[in-house]
Amino acid sequence: MKYDHPELRERLAAEYALGSLRGAARRRFERLLAADAPLRDLVQAWELRLNLLAESAPAVAPPARVWERILQRLGPAPAREGLFARWWNSLGFWRGAGLLAMAATAALALYIGLTPTPGPSYIAVLIDADKTPILVARFDAESRQLSVHDLRPVAADPAHSRELWLVAAGGPPKSLGVVEGGKKTVTLPADQAAALATAILAISREPPGGSPSGAPTEVLFTGAVVPSL
């Protein structure tokens, strides 16, 4: 076959990007690609065009172990947190604050004296809009118990309740109940425990008794969940 005909090149690039070019034909085309830069550009343009469909793919949450293995494969993080702190500072509160909290979490965990336990357990430090740590959460994989408590005593506010939320990857916030007396312990169902690895915890201010709508009314504190190593 002649591969210098523009229409043929376009067609093969499109079918390669779509994935319908398979087997021997795909291998032959790949050999051709290796030596033909304009053809590679053509393929990439098709790939970026067709993969706009990825945004419409059905969402299925992968199990927590996938993220844990990715972290393992990346190895220990180099100490360079300061480099992007300013960038994060410019982001919105809800996600941005949670992510920033993550960088601080490991150091803080030592500071407040959390003893690491064996097994895939998690911690999170919930911070306010000024990035002041307010509460700490820890999850014990064995008992599936998630407990949060205030780092400092908080004055009682009878006019409001504070509600704890789990925001799993790609999902709506799920209530874990009202935090009373500065602490709260809940046992998570297996699916929520599995979602923790990529989740954010949040505390909202609600009317007494908790959110009337089932969604957080006013988010006060957020924290990204990280493995406690």
Next chain:
Amino acid sequence: MAPSREALLEACAGGDRAALQSLYTMTAPQLFGLALGILRSRDLAEDIVQDSFVLIWRHARSFDPGRGTAMAWLGRIVRNQCFDALRRRGREAPLDDKVMESWEDPSPSPADLTALSRDAQRLRVCLEQLEESPRQGLLLAYYQGLTFEEVAGRLKAPLGTVKSWIRRSLIRLKGCMDQ
């Protein structure tokens, strides 16, 4: 406002792990869905998402926002990994029936167009201009990784017809997208 996928990829290129985690949180469910549709094996799809994010981390620098959206770039990595995996292992991995059931209907989700990037919205509009069967064929090839032969079997149409449906659809899509 959450940071865009593009901004997160840029931060990944600078070595920011928190950005990678955020990007994972935002995109892994759809990328896992994409891999499941093609591989039809949860184990294999988990491996592919894992491999893909290691690649994404290492190659984040080569993402060029001028050429396409971040999600298309991520989807491209995941799908290419899927096809490599299919080639290495064939389809001998047992097909998970439960996984299959949810992929009978290749209609793209979500129904809400506003959740998509502008480019992806444009593609959806262009797709809607295609006729029903050619569009179904194209989406089966994309979301389930089917060959022309497999699409023909699924749509109970002659192979030659399916080939020309998909080829014509690709040309029309490009014309429509380039407008």
